[in-house]
Amino acid sequence: MTIIVQLEHVFKDYTLGEQQVQALKDVSLNIEDGAFMAIAGPSGSGKSTLLNLIGCIDTPSLGKIFINGQDVSGRTPDELSDLRARTIGFIFQTFNLFPVLSAEENVEYPLLQFKELSARERRDRVSKYLDIVGLSKFSTHRPNQLSGGQRQRVAIARALATQPKIVLADEPTANLDHKTGEGILQLMMDINGSFKTTFIFSTHDRRVMEMANRLVRIEDGQLV
Ligand code: ADP
Ligand code: MG
Numbered sequence: 001m002t003i004i005v006q007l008e009h010v011f012k013d014y015t016l017g018e019q020q021v022q023a024l025k026d027v028s029l030n031i032e033d034g035a036f037m038a039i040a041g042p043s044g045s046g047k048s049t050l051l052n053l054i055g056c057i058d059t060p061s062l063g064k065i066f067i068n069g070q071d072v073s074g075r076t077p078d079e080l081s082d083l084r085a086r087t088i089g090f091i092f093q094t095f096n097l098f099p100v101l102s103a104e105e106n107v108e109y110p111l112l113q114f115k116e117l118s119a120r121e122r123r124d125r126v127s128k129y130l131d132i133v134g135l136s137k138f139s140t141h142r143p144n145q146l147s148g149g150q151r152q153r154v155a156i157a158r159a160l161a162t163q164p165k166i167v168l169a170d171e172p173t174a175n176l177d178h179k180t181g182e183g184i185l186q187l188m189m190d191i192n193g194s195f196k197t198t199f200i201f202s203t204h205d206r207r208v209m210e211m212a213n214r215l216v217r218i219e220d221g222q223l224v
Helices: 047-054 081-087 103-113 119-132 148-161 178-195
Strands: 003-016 019-032 036-040 062-067 088-091 166-170 198-203 214-219
Touching (some): 003 047, 003 198, 019 047, 036 047, 047 062, 047 198, 081 088, 103 119
Parallel strands (some): 088 166
Antiparallel strands (some): 003 019, 003 062
């Protein structure tokens, strides 16, 4: 079994005015390639901080993080942008689509930085992933012409279009009704099954946790 994400004694402190917040305290964790893993914990427990560190959006105050065998802890997010673009896809609670771009343009956007792809190859990728999430008929719709569940499907297609090894999803169902949320989780699960993409998602919804094949709980910045 290959370890795709490894955290060794990771701490993360934030300074807020005079106050120090210890968002993560001595977190060590190995995540296997191909996992479908949930991080569960109440609001403020450190879920987003943990995902942001794994996603190289932020760096730890102390400790080491290895992504796909590379030590990323000492490097700035700028230095990590290429690794991030090619290795990691993100899905957010609030979808984070560009409102003025159509579904297909949103999915195409992260591909524009890959100079090795021709326009034709880019368009083929976009149609492939819009098809996988079941939105081929909605490719020219803007986000405000789509339902919440459809917007999250566009976000999933966008995260997958770069063919990342890891997809990080921060409370991907929090803004969806239960049935729609379950459909989104099921789609993520199917993609995990067919492409072996590693999924790491945070949630405080018990029904979402139950769909994971591995569950870690976080409380007050510590794994429990
Ligand atoms: P969760 O995602 O589980 O709700 P977070 O990772 O967002 O938790 O937050 C963990 C703790 O770190 C909280 O106490 C939060 O207030 C604090 N925190 C998160 N981000 C920042 C920040 N940028 N500046 C200061 N404190 C922060
Ligand atoms: Mg959060």
